[in-house]
Amino acid sequence: MGRKILNSFHWLGFSFLEPLVRLIRGEEPKKNGLIIFRKVIVPIASVLLFLGVCNYFAHYLYAVERERKIEKTLATQGEEAALAMQECIDSGDLSCKPNSLPSPGDVWNGAVTLIEDHKTISADKEAFREKTAGINAKRKAQGKEPITYTGRPSFVDQIMTSLETVFAGFLLAALLAIPAGIVLGLSETLRTALNWVIQIFKPVSPVVWLLLVSMVVKTILASADMDKSFVISFISVGLCSMWATLVNTAMGVSSVDKDYLNVSKVLRLGVFSNVFKVILPSSIPLIFTGLRITLSVAWMVLIAIELLAQSPGLGSFVWEEFQNGANDSNAKIIVAMFVIGGIGFALDRMMMLVQKAVSYESRA
């Protein structure tokens, strides 16, 4: 029972919880206590320290900004206005709040606002669906398009859109890079012939990919009734992120252990069997290493691409908040930052689990 819990922790990458379980079960209290101190207490302390430093820094910036705002009013509108401004700021009125780095508290409030906002919008959507259910049924019967909700997307909706885009891009990258990598890996000639393509395109910035893709997509999909910005951003994400998979797949396929190839030769495997029964299985670990890198790159460039392509998602959320300039915009941007980081971390963990599951080296 206890063993099972520990194993599942280990598998999920929560092995730091192991000593806690052991300590609770009364095993080696001194040793496990020390491990807990190092693996649990110290990280928590570092988080608190981080929050403290942020808080201090945010308050410092706030004070500077407040001073500046008051002085500016003094210079332009006179003493009375300056005093009124000071009073207004200190009363905590949102209309005259200095715009600076938000404190952890502000960020927390921002997160709460975003969740509240999501609830309101969801309720709104639900109400809309109920209201239009009858009409839509009728329209469908008449063969017309149903009426859809066109209101503002909530933060959670944006996250979902971003995830959709990144998965579409990741899928595209995998579909392009794995077969291409296999072909390149099999043929030394092709590898040398096309090496320049990889070397030149690999370091190209996501922004340039975006521009390139939109040049092409705009022409091809000129009349198509499709969400162009989504297509553009997921293709750009795919093209940006596929290189790691391409290179790793080619590497894996081209460096199959000579012993395995000898086995294949002695058995006189055909080309097809050789690829699918020997070469591919032996390159699976490297292919998945590539895919893991690809997914993390995809998530990283996605935000920048959404921001530029004006396609819905976290990127454009951040950009809109930045331009919006409302008094809690900065806090929301920081919330988005943590959400982006957290999701990136979760995606990487997910890929790590898949990678573990498919690698024969660690299956023992």
Add this chain to the structure above:
Amino acid sequence: MAAFLEIRNVSKSFGTGSSRVEVLKNINLTIEEGEFIAIVGFTGSGKTTLISLIAGLIEPDEGEILLKGKRISGPGPDRGVVFQNYSLLPWLSVAGNVNMAVKQVFPKMKSKERKEHVARYIEMVNLTSALHKMPSELSGGMRQRVSVARALAMDPEILLLDEPLSALDALTRGSLQIEIERIWRESKKTVMLITNDVDEGILLADRVIPLKPGPRATLGTIFPINFKRPRDKATINADENFKKERNAINSYLMELGKFRSASNKKVYHLPQIEPQLPRQKKAIV
């Protein structure tokens, strides 16, 4: 009638220009059907090269190798190889590794029949309990036995064993030697065993043939071993003839070894070179 396996004037070298190494030179050997041959030799003398030539994994520069009178051109399942480093596919289980070979060699076999066939050979090497284990879960000796089972399950004309036991401890070695002899007697296959252990050769083989140290290694004097079978290590060890035989082969090898170190001193000036590390599989970002 032509001999079962005939090696005629075979030479093999690697590399070109100044880095060219002539590994084997003018190898001649005739093996009869059902015979058990042991090749003994120093490390690096070209034993694996000889096996690879017979297996068809590499081509001789000169000469030819005939199996039942037909020239060998490329590898094939009629020659079962047990590689020096086992060469099991790590993503397949014990049964999976054997099954893959059987499926390839006997494509017409029905799935039930094939399963029995695989099980029979795994049984033969006493690994039934490890049927579904992965190679990484096995000990070296067990991997070696899987490799033997895989080679035997292909029902080859000749079994080529490249130092199958050299990585094992003395105890495991002893029991696997007995197993190899039993398998050879039961299956009536022709076997060519590469070994660096003279005792092993005498215990198992009909003829022990030393491979002279390279470069330009050739086969030395053939030592026929005429003990009656089944041979038993204990009784053989007590046998006076065995001791004589062993001393004869050992002193012969010693002479060769002296020759090797002497010629090495004279001929070679080692260049200052960086060691070439094995290619490591690493992720590239």
